[in-house]
Amino acid sequence: MVDVTIKGAGIFGLSIAWACLTRGSQVRVVDPYGVGAGSSGGIVGALAPHTPENWNDKKAFQFESLAMAERYWAQVDAVSGLSSGYGRTGRLQPVSDARGLELAQQRAKSAESLWEGQFTWRVIPAVDAGDWAPRSATGYLIHDTLTARMHPRQACASLAAAIQAKGGDIQTEAEDAGLIVDATGWNGLTQLSDEVGYPIGNGVKGQAALLAWDAREAPQLFADALHIVPHADGTVAIGSTSEREFDEPTTTDDQLEDVIARARSAFPVLEQAKVIERWAGVRPRARSRAPMLGAHPTRKETYVANGGFKIGFGMAPKIGEVMANLLLDGTDTIPPDFRVDANFRK
Numbered sequence: 001m002v003d004v005t006i007k008g009a010g011i012f013g014l015s016i017a018w019a020c021l022t023r024g025s026q027v028r029v030v031d032p033y034g035v036g037a038g039s040s041g042g043i044v045g046a047l048a049p050h051t052p053e054n055w056n057d058k059k060a061f062q063f064e065s066l067a068m069a070e071r072y073w074a075q076v077d078a079v080s081g082l083s084s085g086y087g088r089t090g091r092l093q094p095v096s097d098a099r100g101l102e103l104a105q106q107r108a109k110s111a112e113s114l115w116e117g118q119f120t121w122r123v124i125p126a127v128d129a130g131d132w133a134p135r136s137a138t139g140y141l142i143h144d145t146l147t148a149r150m151h152p153r154q155a156c157a158s159l160a161a162a163i164q165a166k167g168g169d170i171q172t173e174a175e176d177a178g179l180i181v182d183a184t185g186w187n188g189l190t191q192l193s194d195e196v197g198y199p200i201g202n203g204v205k206g207q208a209a210l211l212a213w214d215a216r217e218a219p220q221l222f223a224d225a226l227h228i229v230p231h232a233d234g235t236v237a238i239g240s241t242s243e244r245e246f247d248e249p250t251t252t253d254d255q256l257e258d259v260i261a262r263a264r265s266a267f268p269v270l271e272q273a274k275v276i277e278r279w280a281g282v283r284p285r286a287r288s289r290a291p292m293l294g295a296h297p298t299r300k301e302t303y304v305a306n307g308g309f310k311i312g313f314g315m316a317p318k319i320g321e322v323m324a325n326l327l328l329d330g331t332d333t334i335p336p337d338f339r340v341d342a343n344f345r346k
C-alpha cells in the first residue's frame, strides 16, 4: 500500500518523501526522468542565509532549515552510506565601501540575537583570510559561520538511496496512489499557470561551472553576485547566471564564460584552475518568489511543493517537515507567505 505518491525526484520531492517515510508512511516517488534530473541535479550547493536584519517569516523559516541541516544530512548519509558533501564551512564576502562596512557591523550585532547565539557574522581584515581572501576594496570581509555547502547532485543521490534503504519506492512511472504531492519544478509551475489561467510562476535558467581545485575545508565566497563553493570532493563550483528568457534549458553558452571570468577576477587564486564541467538547469520561481506549499488549487487530495528558486536546498529540510505535518497530521505549519494562494493575482 502507498500512503503518499510524490511526483518529482528533485530536492523538494525527495525531502518530503524522506520526512513522510521517517514518520512511518509508505511513500513512492515517481519521476519519468530519474533522480535529480531537474534543477536539483546541479553542482553549486551554497546553503547561505539571508542577511540577519528585518526579520520575517521567510528568513526565520530559512534560518531554522539551515540550522537543522547539519544533523539532517548526517542522518541521510548514515542511512545511505553515501556523501551529500555537506559541511558547515562558513562564507566570506568582500565589503566594497564605507557604507557597506557600517551595515556589516550593524548586522554583526543583529546576528547575535537573530541567529540565537549559535552562529556568528563578523567583520574581519581581509589579510586574516590569507590566500583565500577575495579582492576587497575596503580591505575588510564579512565572515559568517552559519553558511554551509553540499553537493546538489550527490545530495539527491544520497537522499534517494536513504529513501530506498528505508523501504521507500522510487519509480519512473506508476499509478497515483494515496495522497499526491506535485513537486515537479518549473514544468509544474507552467502547468499550474495554464490550469489557473495566468502566470503563477516560471522558470529561471542558471548556468554554473565546476573547477578542479582542492580547497575542501575553505569557506565559500560570495562576491560580485557570484557563489564560489569549495566542495568536499576537491572541486570548486562557480555560479550562476539568472536568465528569465531562454530557449534551451540545459545548454551552456558565453554567459557562463563571463561568470567564470568574473569569478577568477574577484578571486585570483582560481586563475589557473581547470574547468571540468559546465552545467545548466532551470530554477522553479513562484510569482511570490517564496516557496509555494500546500493544497493543490484545483485537484483533490493533491498538494503542491514548488518555488525553491535560488535557495531550494537550504529550505529543503524544513519544507519536508512542514509538508509532512500537513499531509500526515493535517497540521498547517506553513508560513502564510508560502501558501499556494499567496501567488494568486490580487
Ligand SMILES: Cc1cc2nc3c(=O)[nH]c(=O)nc-3n(C[C@H](O)[C@H](O)[C@H](O)COP(=O)(O)OP(=O)(O)OC[C@H]3O[C@@H](n4cnc5c(N)ncnc54)[C@H](O)[C@@H]3O)c2cc1C
Pocket (backbone or CB within 6 Å): 007, 008, 009, 010, 011, 012, 013, 030, 031, 032, 033, 034, 035, 036, 037, 038, 039, 040, 041, 042, 044, 045, 046, 047, 152, 183, 184, 185, 186, 187, 188, 205, 206, 207, 208, 227, 239, 240, 241, 280, 281, 282, 283, 284, 305, 306, 307, 308, 309, 310, 311, 312, 313, 314, 315
Ligand atoms: C545554476 C543553479 C544554481 C543553483 N544554486 C543553488 C544554491 O547554491 N543553493 C540552493 O539552495 N539552491 C540553488 N539552486 C536552486 C535549486 O537547485 C532549486 O531550488 C531546487 O533544485 C528546486 O528543486 P525542485 O525539487 O523543486 O525542482 P527540480 O529539481 O527541478 O525537480 C523537479 C523534478 O520533477 C520532475 N518532473 C517534471 N515533470 C514531471 C511529471 N509530470 N511527473 C513526475 N515528475 C516530473 C523532473 O524530472 C525533476 O526531476 C540553483 C539552481 C540552479 C539552476
